[in-house]
Amino acid sequence: MTGINWEDPYCGEGNNCFRIGTDPEGNAYIAVAGQEEHHVTDSRDALRALILEIKAGKADHLL
Incomplete structure (x- = not known):
């Protein structure tokens, strides 16, 4: 992808x-x-928040 x-x-x-x-x-x-x-595209802040929530275990029920 160009620019990414x-x-x-x-x-x-x-x-x-x-x-x-x-x-x-x-x-x-x-x-x-x-x-x-x-x-998937979003703001850096939104991606940072997603990663922090995943690291905090808030998506473990999906695994």
């Missing part, structure tokens, strides 16, 4: 690998590694 600076993939144990990216306009992106053309 993708980070190295994050791979959980036995799970899919995800990538997080940002662009110069302040948007944040998250996608399955290798499928970056199918990403």
Whole structure:
């Protein structure tokens, strides 16, 4: 994707690998590694809040 600076993939144990990216306009992106053309887009603050909630265990019921 043009304009998106993708980070190295994050791979959980036995799970899919995800990538997080940002662009110069302040948007944040998250996608399955290798499928970056199918990403979710939001603000950096919204993505940061999502990651913090996941780390706090608030999405464990989805696993």
